[in-house]
Amino acid sequence: MHFAGSVVVPESVSDSLKYYRSNTAATRALLESAVVEGVPHFIFSSTAATYSTPVKVPVVETDPTVPINPYGMSKLMTEAMIRDVAAAHPINYCALRYFNVAGADPQGRSGQSTVGATHLIKIAVEAATGKRDAVSVFGTDFDTPDGTGVRDYIHVHDLAAAHVAALELLVAELTKSHTLNAGYNRGFSVNEVLDAVDRVTNLTIQRRHERRRAGDPAALVADNSAILATLPWRPQRDDLDTIVRDALAWERVLAERAR
Ligand code: UDP
Numbered sequence: 001m002h003f004a005g006s007v008v009v010p011e012s013v014s015d016s017l018k019y020y021r022s023n024t025a026a027t028r029a030l031l032e033s034a035v036v037e038g039v040p041h042f043i044f045s046s047t048a049a050t051y052s053t054p055v056k057v058p059v060v061e062t063d064p065t066v067p068i069n070p071y072g073m074s075k076l077m078t079e080a081m082i083r084d085v086a087a088a089h090p091i092n093y094c095a096l097r098y099f100n101v102a103g104a105d106p107q108g109r110s111g112q113s114t115v116g117a118t119h120l121i122k123i124a125v126e127a128a129t130g131k132r133d134a135v136s137v138f139g140t141d142f143d144t145p146d147g148t149g150v151r152d153y154i155h156v157h158d159l160a161a162a163h164v165a166a167l168e169l170l171v172a173e174l175t176k177s178h179t180l181n182a183g184y185n186r187g188f189s190v191n192e193v194l195d196a197v198d199r200v201t202n203l204t205i206q207r208r209h210e211r212r213r214a215g216d217p218a219a220l221v222a223d224n225s226a227i228l229a230t231l232p233w234r235p236q237r238d239d240l241d242t243i244v245r246d247a248l249a250w251e252r253v254l255a256e257r258a259r
Helices: 009-014 016-037 070-088 120-128 156-173 190-201 225-230 240-258
Strands: 041-047 092-098 100-102 135-138 153-155 178-182 207-210
Touching (some): 070 092, 120 135, 120 240, 190 240
């Protein structure tokens, strides 16, 4: 299972070569080693950013992939490499196109610990624990119901379970490969996410309205019928408040450790 990579869309715009190195070139090297060593199955962390700005929401795996930022392109190029390698060698793969991964281990053993995090729910729970004084809302003029960006937030616990199910399938099928959206088929706006954080924390976190970030699409939501049909996988923690609650619990562990 190949998880390593760079994941910040605006950074990919300002430093695309970093993304083509860590997401594309490094995976090429890993694939070469996998072929040499006879690794039979490969699971790749791909992304919803491989699509173009979807003309329709939700987005299906067969929709056009025309990434609007280098992050998405760096991962799409890797998908192509894996496909070509699998066509020529005894290796099958599953590329999971992650939507917005959030939350933390429900048992509090692990979670996102990135210094200088940029992802919305992480930022919001950092604000809730006093690490930040406000949350920026990047763009209030998108073509979405409340003008803020809409995303499909998937709990990391469910995403992890999808990997296990995918590996079991690859082992059973041996030659067949899959590219699957990993999301819940429902979107929340930035404001709705921040409302959930306020609700869960019983706080009113300050919101600062700012301009759109480079490379951000208005809305990205997964059509998840393929993953539901392909894997024996059913979301367990898809409630937004649960995602926020688990992210917050982990943030409190980190705050406690930092004391
Ligand atoms: N966002 C925001 N404030 C932040 C971080 C993100 O308004 O501090 C918005 C961002 O513009 C996008 C959504 O939240 O509409 C999700 O962004 P994130 O960086 O979490 O993930 P991405 O969709 O870029 O992979």
